[in-house]
Amino acid sequence: MDGIDWGTEWLSSLIWIVGFFVGTVVVVVIVGAIVARTTTWGRQVTRLVGPWLRPGGEHGWRPTLFVLGLLLLVVVSVRLNVLLSYNGNALYTALQDLDAATFWRTLGIFALLATIYVVIALVAYYVGQAFVIRLREWLNERLLGDWLGGRAYHRSRFAPTQVDNPDQRIQEDITSFATTSYSLSVGSSGAVNAVLSVVSFTYVLWELSGPLSILGVEIPRAMTFLAFLYVIVATVIAFRIGKPLIRLNFLNEGLGATYRYGLVRVRDNAENIAFLRGEPLEKRSLDGRFAAVIANYWRIVRRTLGFQGFNLAVSQVAVVFPILIQAPRFFAQTITLGDVQQTATAFGQVHDGLSFFRNAYDQFAAYRAVLDRLTGLLDADAEARRLPEVDVADRADGVAVRDLTVRRPDGEVLVSDLDLDLGKGDSLLVTGRSGYGKTTLLRSLADLWPFAEGDVARPLGPRAVFLSQQPYVPLGTLRTALAYPQAPEEVDDERAAEVLRSVALGQLADRLDDERVWWRELSPGEQQRLGFGRLLLARPDVVFLDEATAALDEGLEHELYTLLRRELPELILVSVGHRTSLEAFHDTRLELQGDGRWDLGPVAVEPAPSG
Numbered sequence: 292m293d294g295i296d297w298g299t300e301w302l303s304s305l306i307w308i309v310g311f312f313v314g315t316v317v318v319v320v321i322v323g324a325i326v327a328r329t330t331t332w333g334r335q336v337t338r339l340v341g342p343w344l345r346p347g348g349e350h351g352w353r354p355t356l357f358v359l360g361l362l363l364l365v366v367v368s369v370r371l372n373v374l375l376s377y378n379g380n381a382l383y384t385a386l387q388d389l390d391a392a393t394f395w396r397t398l399g400i401f402a403l404l405a406t407i408y409v410v411i412a413l414v415a416y417y418v419g420q421a422f423v424i425r426l427r428e429w430l431n432e433r434l435l436g437d438w439l440g441g442r443a444y445h446r447s448r449f450a451p452t453q454v455d456n457p458d459q460r461i462q463e464d465i466t467s468f469a470t471t472s473y474s475l476s477v478g479s480s481g482a483v484n485a486v487l488s489v490v491s492f493t494y495v496l497w498e499l500s501g502p503l504s505i506l507g508v509e510i511p512r513a514m515t516f517l518a519f520l521y522v523i524v525a526t527v528i529a530f531r532i533g534k535p536l537i538r539l540n541f542l543n544e545g546l547g548a549t550y551r552y553g554l555v556r557v558r559d560n561a562e563n564i565a566f567l568r569g570e571p572l573e574k575r576s577l578d579g580r581f582a583a584v585i586a587n588y589w590r591i592v593r594r595t596l597g598f599q600g601f602n603l604a605v606s607q608v609a610v611v612f613p614i615l616i617q618a619p620r621f622f623a624q625t626i627t628l629g630d631v632q633q634t635a636t637a638f639g640q641v642h643d644g645l646s647f648f649r650n651a652y653d654q655f656a657a658y659r660a661v662l663d664r665l666t667g668l669l670d671a672d673a674e675a676r677r678l679p680e681v682d683v684a685d686r687a688d689g690v691a692v693r694d695l696t697v698r699r700p701d702g703e704v705l706v707s708d709l710d711l712d713l714g715k716g717d718s719l720l721v722t723g724r725s726g727y728g729k730t731t732l733l734r735s736l737a738d739l740w741p742f743a744e745g746d747v748a749r750p751l752g753p754r755a756v757f758l759s760q761q762p763y764v765p766l767g768t769l770r771t772a773l774a775y776p777q778a779p780e781e782v783d784d785e786r787a788a789e790v791l792r793s794v795a796l797g798q799l800a801d802r803l804d805d806e807r808v809w810w811r812e813l814s815p816g817e818q819q820r821l822g823f824g825r826l827l828l829a830r831p832d833v834v835f836l837d838e839a840t841a842a843l844d845e846g847l848e849h850e851l852y853t854l855l856r857r858e859l860p861e862l863i864l865v866s867v868g869h870r871t872s873l874e875a876f877h878d879t880r881l882e883l884q885g886d887g888r889w890d891l892g893p894v895a896v897e898p899a900p901s902g
């Protein structure tokens with residue numbers, strides 16, 4: 292075939308690049324629009340990244356320019372591959388002709404092309420990764436915001452559709468979605484690269500192909516047809532052998548996660564298990580889970596043996612196959628050694644390009660599972676936000692409840708038509724047998740329980756604090772835990788130390804900035820005292836205490852309630868508790884009596900003197 296005139300090639304290559312770039316953009320837009328309208332996964336991708344990618348949308352043109360830049364880089368690198376193949380042809384032909392001058396000149400051009408190729412590859416890597424990072428940042432912002440927004444993370448537990456592991460979806464699935472979206476589409480070995488390579492190198496093969504006579508029938512341009520036939524047959528067979536691997540790999544992930552979850556359960560319940568000497572039983576259960584992982588892994592190994600064996604054989608034959616076909620023409624001196632070599636290169640490129648669709652199949656299956664998980668989380672969040680909620684209005688100086696009916700999820704009434712009024716400094720003790728709905732009543736007042744109706748008016752935002760039996764201790768420093776939900780820097784050393792001393796935690800005053808796993812280190816009673824410390828710092832108008840002193844002895848309980856009354860005399864206090872010792876600190880009692888019945892009246896004993 293004709294060599295390349297390197298004097299004018301830069302111009303033709305430029306025209307080629309511009310033409311292919313425009314063509315690629317048009318095809319990508321058309322195919323993208325069709326896929327987005329006609330396929331489920333296309334709709335899911337659009338839903339996830341549409342707002343980000345939309346040209347001139349909320350993120351301006353930046354994401355669009357990113358994609359255009361990546362497409363351009365793919366087009367340029369394919370063109371460079373084509374040029375390198377022509378250059379290789381010239382190099383081998385010069386060797387065959389013992390033409391030293393041409394050989395050295397060609398080698399010089401090779402050095403130039405190879406340098407550009409390396410630079411383009413590095414730029415493509417950098418831009419690609421920047422794209423993935425931006426996409427991850429945006430998706431993380433979106434899904435995290437969606438999950439926390441409208442308290443979907445909490446309300447979703449009451450929604451009809453339950454989604455597992457939102458944490459995994461937000462952390463792992465977003466990462467996997469961003470990386471796979473990039474690598475399967477505009478990545479250096481993605482679909483765009485595969486299609487462009489197949490198109491460009493099919494043309495090269497076409498140019499190099501001659502007729503071939505098989506059983507007396509002459510096939511024109513045989514090489515091109517044989518290349519396609521070879522890859523298609525190999526793909527169909529490989530697909531049949533490899534298909535079970537997709538399911539097995541999926542199973543591998545699930546079984547691995549189950550085993551890990553078992554280990555995490557042991558870690559989190561270490562003390563209980565140790566008290567009960569439960570190690571042999573735990574070991575047996577963990578061994579069972581691990582055995583399932585290994586059994587599946589053996590199946591993967593055996594299946595891979597056949598799959599890899601076939602793939603390796605196909606790749607080895609692919610090395611000699613084009614040379615074998617061209618050899619008769621080379622010996623007949625119709626083509627040069629360079630032509631044979633370029634045929635092998637072009638065949639390899641077409642082979643790899645077509646193989647992309649086979650190799651990407653299982654990656655694509657995993658990608659679709661990720662899409663289901665991500666859009667599933669968005670659906671569940673939306674469903675959670677649609678659940679009914681109590682009408683809670685803002686009122687600075689008291690708590691008023693009208694016609695509040697609280698139900699269990701199965702519809703059974705826990706509290707029926709409750710009316711309640713509390714003013715500044717009032718205190719209410721909620722009592723009743725276990726399971727009668729005391730905690731659920733507090734949840735309803737906090738607007739966390741969807742199965743309640745009625746009107747509630749109370750101080751909102753940070754002016755109302757709910758404290759449960761086990762206060763939440765966040766990760767980080769002790770100061771973070773004490774200040775929560777205020778920012779840690781809001782609390783200075785002096786005030787923090789004073790508060791810790793007043794809740795009998797003075798020994799921790801010099802460890803305020805220690806980062807420990809505080810929720811595991813502090814005893815339940817110490818955590819409850821920390822909760823009271825938090826109250827003193829927050830100085831709310833109303834507090835709802837749900838058995839918040841249950842882990843303390845009565846002496847400490849007395850001290851903490853006395854402290855609360857002295858420090859915050861105007862505080863409206865609502866407590867849930869079983870102990871009679873609590874009665875001394877409350878003037879009204881609400882007794883839940885089951886089946887929705889309740890009784891409201893003064894506490895019989897004399898309230899304890901405040902201060």
Ligand SMILES: Nc1ncnc2c1ncn2[C@@H]1O[C@H](COP(=O)(O)OP(=O)(O)OP(=O)(O)O)[C@@H](O)[C@H]1O
Pocket residue numbers: 699700705723724725726727728729730731732
């Ligand atoms: N998330 C939930 N899903 C289903 N049922 C629930 C849920 N939370 C509470 N319940 C049910 O609602 C009822 C009231 O529970 P709640 O925790 O309010 O009782 P309680 O009076 O505070 O009990 P205790 O004194 O033991 O703390 C119980 O029958 C409980 O099983």
